[in-house]
Amino acid sequence: MIEFEKYKLLIRNLYITRLLNYITIIAEIMAKDESAGSSPIDSYENSNGYSIVLKNERVEILREQKEVGSVLLEDVLGVHQVTQDDGVKLVVHGFPKTKKIFRSEARSLMKLVVHFDSDNTAEEWKKKIIVQSRKVIQEKYDWYQGKEPSADPRKYLVLINPVGGKGKAVHIFRTQVQPLLNLAGAECQVVVTEYAGHAQSMMKTFDLSSVDALIIASGDGLLFEVVNGIMERPDWENAITTTIGILPVGSGNALCASLLYEAEEEFSVANATFQIICGAVAPMDVLTANTVEGTKYFCLLAAFGIIADIDIESEKYRRIGELRFIFGAISCILRKKAYPGKLSYLPKDAKLQDTISSVADSQVTSSPKEDGELVVTNGVESPTNETSDNCIESHHETPSKTNNDVSEAAANPTVGIEVNSVQTGPPTPFMNKLSEPVPSNWVEIDAEFMNISVATISHLAHDFFNTKQAYVGCGTIYLLYAEANLTSRMDLFKLMDRMGKGNHTEMNFVNMVEAKAFRIEPSEKSGILTLDGEMIPFGPFQAQIHPQLGRVLGRRLKRT
Ligand code: ADP
Numbered sequence: 001m002i003e004f005e006k007y008k009l010l011i012r013n014l015y016i017t018r019l020l021n022y023i024t025i026i027a028e029i030m031a032k033d034e035s036a037g038s039s040p041i042d043s044y045e046n047s048n049g050y051s052i053v054l055k056n057e058r059v060e061i062l063r064e065q066k067e068v069g070s071v072l073l074e075d076v077l078g079v080h081q082v083t084q085d086d087g088v089k090l091v092v093h094g095f096p097k098t099k100k101i102f103r104s105e106a107r108s109l110m111k112l113v114v115h116f117d118s119d120n121t122a123e124e125w126k127k128k129i130i131v132q133s134r135k136v137i138q139e140k141y142d143w144y145q146g147k148e149p150s151a152d153p154r155k156y157l158v159l160i161n162p163v164g165g166k167g168k169a170v171h172i173f174r175t176q177v178q179p180l181l182n183l184a185g186a187e188c189q190v191v192v193t194e195y196a197g198h199a200q201s202m203m204k205t206f207d208l209s210s211v212d213a214l215i216i217a218s219g220d221g222l223l224f225e226v227v228n229g230i231m232e233r234p235d236w237e238n239a240i241t242t243t244i245g246i247l248p249v250g251s252g253n254a255l256c257a258s259l260l261y262e263a264e265e266e267f268s269v270a271n272a273t274f275q276i277i278c279g280a281v282a283p284m285d286v287l288t289a290n291t292v293e294g295t296k297y298f299c300l301l302a303a304f305g306i307i308a309d310i311d312i313e314s315e316k317y318r319r320i321g322e323l324r325f326i327f328g329a330i331s332c333i334l335r336k337k338a339y340p341g342k343l344s345y346l347p348k349d350a351k352l353q354d355t356i357s358s359v360a361d362s363q364v365t366s367s368p369k370e371d372g373e374l375v376v377t378n379g380v381e382s383p384t385n386e387t388s389d390n391c392i393e394s395h396h397e398t399p400s401k402t403n404n405d406v407s408e409a410a411a412n413p414t415v416g417i418e419v420n421s422v423q424t425g426p427p428t429p430f431m432n433k434l435s436e437p438v439p440s441n442w443v444e445i446d447a448e449f450m451n452i453s454v455a456t457i458s459h460l461a462h463d464f465f466n467t468k469q470a471y472v473g474c475g476t477i478y479l480l481y482a483e484a485n486l487t488s489r490m491d492l493f494k495l496m497d498r499m500g501k502g503n504h505t506e507m508n509f510v511n512m513v514e515a516k517a518f519r520i521e522p523s524e525k526s527g528i529l530t531l532d533g534e535m536i537p538f539g540p541f542q543a544q545i546h547p548q549l550g551r552v553l554g555r556r557l558k559r560t
């Protein structure tokens with residue numbers, strides 16, 4: 001009887017599985033029919049009776065009016081013309097998702113091959129397919145829709161950090177990334193960095209107009225270098241709009257994890273490469289940070305407390321890749337240290353007018369204008385009125401005074417801020433000087449913290465969220481903080497587990513606020529502070545967001 005029940009259950013499950021299979025297949029056929037039904041843009045029939053048909057959204061190969069293969073144009077990797085003994089062939093390489101019932105969709109390589117009767121026609125078709133596929137991607141995913149797509153090969157400068165992640169970045173690039181870039185017909189200039197800071201110094205002088213994008217093959221730390229190098233250029237305002245692509249071959253890959261999550265793609269090197277090849281450009285926020293040793297720029301994360309300690313103290317386990325964070329987390333939770341200090345922030349919904357006057361009020365030398373309305377140009381907020389206040393003047397007029405730190409260092413040498421002769425970068429009208437109290441419309445919290453993690457993106461690392469609300473280029477700082485006396489070790493283990501799923505913000509000891517600027521002032525003399533996973537000099541620091549100042553390659557739908 002029990003055996004019979006078991007078989008009945010098995011048979012029922014089999015039926016359900018088969019039914020689900022049928023439903024999926026029918027849905028796929030219907031979807032295909034819908035797009036297949038669209039009228040052809042062009043078609044070509046060869047002497048063997050095969051035809052290639054280019055439609056708005058897909059390319060198909062037919063034999064006697066019956067489809068023998070097809071690929072969506074948005075899934076095309078590249079198109080090649082091959083001339084061999086057996087004639088001229090056109091090869092369309094695709095990287096479509098293959099549907100699996102009980103598994104998430106994975107992408108895999110496929111190709112369509114069709115013979116042509118002449119070189120010239122094959123070449124024409126190659127260009128036609130590439131241009132149409134770029135058009136489709138531009139319309140669906142590109143936030144900027146700049147110039148008309150062409151069939152020209154894309155040019156990249158690839159920066160590889162040989163010590164990033166498990167130290168296998170060069171090997172991963174050669175074996176997993178380069179083959180896909182070759183299929184896409186991309187032209188790459190590859191630079192393997194020789195020392196920490198190499199990419200940053202290279203970015204100060206590199207001819208950025210010679211490439212379509214900079215590809216970073218490392219973790220978030222190399223991005224930090226690249227952005228800081230770019231922001232040190234006199235032409236930073238244009239240079240920061242250079243498109244950046246990122247490959248997750250470091251151990252902290254927060255940007256790539258966030259981009260793939262938003263694109264609903266599995267986290268993998270192949271999918272990250274595909275996202276780069278697609279070429280759709282999305283905005284990325286950039287933040288100015290004033291630290292005790294001068295101005296830094298970052299794009300993704302800042303941390304103080306347990307998350308920063310885990311990140312930096314787990315460096316010694318770098319060889320095991322992302323697993324290092326688990327070891328680091330266990331040791332930091334068992335130690336359970338408190339991090340006293342002050343967290344201040346300017347709430348996201350603070351009125352611009354209040355912010356300007358409260359920043360201006362606190363400047364000793366300032367004489368605030370009454371109607372200091374801001375305009376947004378290229379994501380940089382600049383005051384419409386000229387004032388003598390170095391916090392709100394436009395960088396165009398007096399670039400050397402736009403940085404708060406210059407006069408700050410002169411007024412207060414103990415702060416030890418590096419005074420660069422050429423200070424560039426966007427103005428930071430929401431922040432006071434680091435040595436002064438925060439403006440009056442900021443919120444201040446004095447506490448013994450367990451953690452403060454700040455992010456403008458969804459992920460802190462692969463499989464580790466800061467908040468699902470954030471997305472690359474969202475223009476908002478998401479500040480998460482927890483106080484030490486409200487959290488037990490068990491709470492922290494639960495927190496780490498729930499951060500993996502992204503539902504930790506519902507925990508009662510986790511506070512989340514949305515901000516435009518923030519300041520962290522640790523009470524202790526030494527400790528760890530990180531920006532984009534990189535350690536910065538310990539001491540007070542503050543940052544302000546410049547929404548959508550930078551650009552990144554990301555295959556995700558546009559948001560309104
Ligand atoms: P990971 O995610 O593995 O930490 P990152 O991209 O964050 O990888 O890079 C880690 C560090 O390596 C950064 O501080 C970066 O500046 C540094 N770095 C870059 N190139 C080199 C190099 N050739 N040798 C040593 N360090 C380097």
Ligand code: MG
Pocket residue numbers: 219220221250251252532533534
């Ligand atoms: Mg790193």
